[in-house]
Amino acid sequence: MTRTETPWPDVQALAAHGLPQHVPLVAATRGDAVESIHYGSAVVLGPDGSLVESRGDTQALFYPRSALKPLFAVGLLRAGLELTDEQIALAAASHSGSQRHQDIARSTLAAAGLGVEDLGNSTDLPYGPAERAAWLAAGHGPTQLAQNCSGKHAALLALCKLKGWDLAGYLGEDHPLLQLLRETVEELTGERIGGVSTDGCGTPVYLLSLPALARGFAKLASAPEGTAEARVAAAMRAYPELVAGEGRDVTALMRSIPGAIAKDGFEGIQAVALSDGTALALKIADGGDRARMPITAALLATHVRVPQDLLSSPALGGGKPVGRLAAL
Template identity: 60%
Template sequence: MNNHDFPAHAPLAVQTRGELVESVHYGSIIALAPDGGSLISRGEPTARAYPRSALKPLLAVAMLRAGLELPTDQLALAAASHSGATEHQETAARILAAAGLSEADLRNSTDLPYGVGEREEWLAAGKGPTQLAQNCSGKHAALVATCVKNGWPLETYLHPDHPLTALIRETVAELTGEEITAISTDGCGTEVFGLSLNGMARAFSTLVTAAPGAPERLVADAMRAHPEMVAGSGRDVTALMEAVPGLLAKDGFEGIQLIALADGSALALKISDGGDRARMPVAVPALLAMGVDPGLLEPFNHLPVYGGGRPVGELRGLPPTG
């Protein structure tokens, strides 16, 4: 890679301490109107990036297209990066049990619970990394359940030539409107695809505007009905969906945030340094520009920076430009 391969990211967020700008987060962002027109564009939203876990709702759509049927809380967990709370792990186990499977049938990586409180409680109990505790266990439980539904091999469900992997690839290409040209492996073992922010936003718009009962809409409705399953207690994605009626949100590692509003407008952003802390401060000014009630977003705006135990600055997103 040379310098010409670097996306033309722009400043999206600043952290101040006292009178000085202490840090700057660069990135790219796109917001689309319900008709697909551009509302906000900064940086280089056409550059390809890996959506990481923000891709999970699209994988869930593919699984429903393959005939998987799940209660809404379990479907939300299939699209989740959960915190590893007891309810998350038990729900993943129920997906497996309904298909006649167990944790031994999973091929995701092992990990401790992702949530801070959940991880501390887990460690205090003397427990170590497991596949159910790993934040993608709901997705993997649904993947193997889909294989059982179709009579597809279980042991190779992560392989590039597996029928489910091929269906996922086709579904992602369709929903984003983009040809899949870059493929790698996510942390949990599934394929992840290089996509533009434009394509990611288009896909999320489709999820919320699809006809009731369509796989896309079923996934969006399940996530919005069970935001506690999509992330967990204290997580900003869960809190945002609880705060703003009809909003759909999913985050991904390396600074990805995807959001769609009930009217079909959609937002996709990438923080160039992969930093998680800037996701929500950058999203908030864009959501305000998209017409979301400022009062609903107040808890997510202007994160304080402390010095000596008192606020001395803030991390805030820069106002978006059209």
Template identity: 55%
Template sequence: MHQTSPLDAPVVREPRHTPVAHLVRGGVVEGVHHGSVVVLDADGGVRFRLGDTEAAFYPRSALKPVQAVAMLRAGLPLDGDLLSLAAASHSGEERHLEGTRRILARAGLTEADLRNTPDMPYDPVVRDAWVRDGREPSRLAQNCSGKHAAMLWTASLNGWTLDDYLDPAHPLQQTVAETVEDLTGQRVAHVTVDGCGAPLFAVSLHGLARALARITSAPAGTPEARVADAMRDHAEMASGVRRDVAALMRAVPGLLAKDGFEGVQVAALPDGRAVAVKIADGADRARVPVAAAALAHAGVDAALLDAFAGAPLLGGGRPVGAIRTVRALEAAPLVPSA
């Protein structure tokens, strides 16, 4: 497996975020969302940046496409909808639970072998139905179960132990860390535990954008291209029928997009143009509008992005405001920065 020589790890510091979006009510700025944004050209150059794109941060689930590439490199024989599920933060719909069962069955395993944190489905409609039916939190319903099932199968195929597959020192997680460094082009700055129990690797926002660009622009048939194809072809399996990230992939031809908790969004096009967004306060309402503005600066037809400008702010049941990206994002140049 060819790997580049990673750069030094990003610096662990308080990120120097800057305003990226305003909540405007009745013409008055009621709230301000800080964050950081980076836009990459097809050649990997930085077209636009705002805030702190080089500090270490946690991509959360936005790193799942990279984890999926690592598993394919280690021999995981998945493609199509089940590979999309292996890279998913799924909504807990029946298709997701059934798909996770299929991965486990192919590995000769069951839900009892999963080590992710039990949870209710992520989608509020599905979750409400679970509550009405008296169903309890489960490892299968938790949004990372597809990834965990794929991790277990990868470990089994390689003869690695299963009970400790989430240990950062486990061969599986060492393989993931190596792939993170390869695709981001930088050393991992810190390792902790994600909400699902899997290791979480700190990189920079710039590194995250670079990783997804390398995945979408890789030659056909490579692990990277297989992940990109699976997620784009089965966007609802990678997220859910009511999820904005699936709608974004459907709206923009060829786009691969992945969200992450705490206001993270990354997206890339087949030619390697990419954007990455971090909303400092973790607020979800600013994530997609800021990402849509960044994609417009990457050259995506603005008409394809109109639906992602953000839901209107209501007052008395009628629109009185909205999320507005800051002027710096609106005025970003469409040519490479000096």
């Protein structure tokens, strides 16, 4: 297939229909100058769902990527899947690939009578820098279990086994599992999905607006006891080190704000909800991960106390701070 024969629209064709109107959110300074600017869009909703703050193009549709995992986990529990809190947290995670992370994913499979060979996600090295270095030092290469979505895929397979659904084709577009995930996302976000593509690990990813993603997280964070939403939120709060990993900013954020649930996603996605239902969602336009937490922390800081190291990070020159990365 030549470059002009791709089965999807080219960038110029998409741009002709209008690009998202993102605004400056984060700046990196060095000395007396602004060295770089990250654009994006963000929304904050109050406990009653009302709009508290809006920046940029909050109605543009985007792919939430891994930020959908906690919503997926709700659907699995509603469908009858029995998981421990650790297994739920890992199902909602983009984990770092530590031995503990891999062991929990393996336990989800084993409880359903399944093995690692049943996984259909892509292979990768551990996502966490320390975990990746240790993994490589031990002589290991990319595996499905080490890949950051293995907890989610293990849970997806476990539900398929429970329901008697096809295991080998669980990522097929007509599989009942994917219909369940779509219906769950639409219900929790209160928005019809605008389009479907495939995430890096092989599961579907849906076009949504930022307010929709924020609403979905608000429903989890403020859900009444006894619901699947509350169970997922409780597991994430109890095990923030499983939702991401040691040294990861999402884990640090949940540890620092009692009752908060948070999930990031590739290409500069972040969603957070507080226990009272206050929620935010944001997208960094260039997909730059370094800009994600400074603006998240700044938006949260008007509602709760946020650690300073999440609000900004230093720019180094000769090993010494000469500037910083912070929200505008």
